[in-house]
Amino acid sequence: AGRNTRRLPPSHRGLPLIGNLHQVGALPHRALRALASSHGALDLLRLRLGQVPAVVASSPAAAAALMREHYGAFATRPYFRTAEILTYGLQDLRRPVTPLQAFNPVREREVAALVRTIRKLASSSGCGGAVDVSKALYGYANGVICRAVSGTGRLSREEEERRSELFRELIEENTALLGGFCVGDYFPSLAWADALSGAGARAWRNFRRWDELLEKVVQEHEARRVGDGDEEEDFVDVLLALQAAERRDDDGFELTRDAIKSLLADMFAAGTETSFIVLEWAMSELVRNPRTMHKLQHELRRDAPTDAAGANAVGPTTATYLRAVVKETLRLHPPVPLLLPRECMRDTTVLGFHVARGTRVFINAWAVGRDPASWSAPEEFRPERFLAGEDISEEEVDFLGAHFQFVPFGAGRRVCPGMQFGLATVELALASLVRLFDWELPGGAAPGELDMEEAPGLTTPKRVPLRLVAKPIGWEGEERA
Numbered sequence: 331a332g333r334n335t336r337r338l339p340p341s342h343r344g345l346p347l348i349g350n351l352h353q354v355g356a357l358p359h360r361a362l363r364a365l366a367s368s369h370g371a372l373d374l375l376r377l378r379l380g381q382v383p384a385v386v387a388s389s390p391a392a393a394a395a396l397m398r399e400h401y402g403a404f405a406t407r408p409y410f411r412t413a414e415i416l417t418y419g420l421q422d423l424r425r426p427v428t429p430l431q432a433f434n435p436v437r438e439r440e441v442a443a444l445v446r447t448i449r450k451l452a453s454s455s456g457c458g459g460a461v462d463v464s465k466a467l468y469g470y471a472n473g474v475i476c477r478a479v480s481g482t483g484r485l486s487r488e489e490e491e492r493r494s495e496l497f498r499e500l501i502e503e504n505t506a507l508l509g510g511f512c513v514g515d516y517f518p519s520l521a522w523a524d525a526l527s528g529a530g531a532r533a534w535r536n537f538r539r540w541d542e543l544l545e546k547v548v549q550e551h552e553a554r555r556v557g558d559g560d561e562e563e564d565f566v567d568v569l570l571a572l573q574a575a576e577r578r579d580d581d582g583f584e585l586t587r588d589a590i591k592s593l594l595a596d597m598f599a600a601g602t603e604t605s606f607i608v609l610e611w612a613m614s615e616l617v618r619n620p621r622t623m624h625k626l627q628h629e630l631r632r633d634a635p636t637d638a639a640g641a642n643a644v645g646p647t648t649a650t651y652l653r654a655v656v657k658e659t660l661r662l663h664p665p666v667p668l669l670l671p672r673e674c675m676r677d678t679t680v681l682g683f684h685v686a687r688g689t690r691v692f693i694n695a696w697a698v699g700r701d702p703a704s705w706s707a708p709e710e711f712r713p714e715r716f717l718a719g720e721d722i723s724e725e726e727v728d729f730l731g732a733h734f735q736f737v738p739f740g741a742g743r744r745v746c747p748g749m750q751f752g753l754a755t756v757e758l759a760l761a762s763l764v765r766l767f768d769w770e771l772p773g774g775a776a777p778g779e780l781d782m783e784e785a786p787g788l789t790t791p792k793r794v795p796l797r798l799v800a801k802p803i804g805w806e807g808e809e810r811a
């Protein structure tokens with residue numbers, strides 16, 4: 331077929347110069363689904379973002395076509411200026427396989443610290459006072475990643491805490507930069523404009539601070555490799571061992587120092603915010619749906635706990651319901667609702683539509699998770715849908731990458747490599763918080779009054795931090811007797 335007969339995806343007429351950028355809005359996943367459905371274009375909607383041609387997929391069929399049928403053409407990330415600076419110019423590094431499932435002792439320590447923090451805040455806030463649950467959860471997610479990346483036992487406790495604080499500051503700056511609008515990304519010919527907006531210089535400044543910190547972390551590990559010592563192996567140890575092995579193999583691939591630092595920076599950026607957001611929404615949905623909360627509490631408390639911090643107390647039945655709650659949270663609130671952008675590598679026909687090389691591709695995981703053709707009662711929080719024998723059983727649907735109506739971690743070649751790590755981080759903390767405390771909204775507000783709005787940006791934490799009254803239940807006291 332000639333060029334003129336190619337069928338292009340439906341589009342919405344944009345404005346001169348900026349194209350459709352003004353329609354993407356503060357909550358792009360919502361604005362883009364509304365735009366797609368008003369054009370009958372849930373499969374593929376064509377957009378122009380500044381000078382960059384883009385398509386957005388909002389149906390499970392389109393998600394499958396892009397991530398399964400045509401994965402070869404859509405597995406590349408586009409070039410982002412800010413991201414390039416922040417990732418040592420190595421955005422598309424071949425990623426070594428890493429054992430991210432491990433690190434359970436790290437998590438158990440951090441969960442115990444989280445429980446202590448909430449107990450302390452609850453008792454100091456007095457009767458009826460509320461705890462900033464969001465802040466505590468963020469500290470937990472950040473702590474898990476910090477310890478898993480750079481280890482424990484090398485620094486004093488105070489130094490460790492100072493370092494966590496510094497990591498947190500740098501991650502927040504990263505999120506602001508990467509989530510932010512960088513003119514040069516959408517107007518390549520206007521890249522100089524970033525100098526005016528300051529994003530370029532700001533990214534460089536942030537990069538130098540990351541580099542200094544990560545260099546120090548790597549050097550500490552080189553000076554004291556695990557083996558003779560008694561510390562656990564952390565992520566830096568894993569990468570250094572891999573580097574040594576690669577050198578021996580001599581297969582042309584070398585894990586350079588910059589590559590190691592780039593991977594570490596990725597872990598922080600990708601691992602903290604996501605796990606925190608899932609926890610924040612899971613707690614919110616549970617408080618808003620007291621029957622679900624009670625059922626989960628009942629199951630967790632029945633499975634006799636072995637210790638008050640609650641780390642090891644999840645038995646197999648409870649694990650099923652806990653997992654269903656987490657799945658339902660991920661369905662309604664995928665923390666990265668448009669996944670990470672891809673770039674089309676060669677002209678491809680997708681579901682009958684022509685997609686040209688160089689097109690930027692977004693997959694609306696938030697929209698497909700609420701697709702009315704794939705889900706019953708798609709807007710309702712009903713973890714039971716993932717259990718066997720329920721009236722609306724969608725039990726077999728999982729997020730491992732084979733069901734394209736449920737892709738909170740992406741799928742195919744670009745699936746999230748931290749899936750198991752993130753799930754373990756979320757489930758362990760959620761189990762402890764639900765088991766060890768009763769939760770209420772402050773001021774006697776009804777569950778339905780909880781604010782459920784999302785903050786603007788490419789990830790979706792809550793707009794208003796979650797504040798709840800936490801009532802510790804005494805395992806050591808009457809509950810045990």
Ligand code: HEM
Nearest residue numbers: 596600601604605666669670738739740741744746748752
């Ligand atoms: C429950 C928590 C998490 C969720 C929901 C999540 C979700 C995602 C999503 C949607 C993507 C993009 C996939 C795509 O575009 O197809 C992604 C990529 C990624 N995630 Fe996660 N993630 C989570 C936790 C983590 C953790 C804990 C880590 C690391 C410790 C991590 C590391 C990464 C990395 C390195 C990438 C980039 C992969 C690539 O570009 O090939 N994630 N994640």
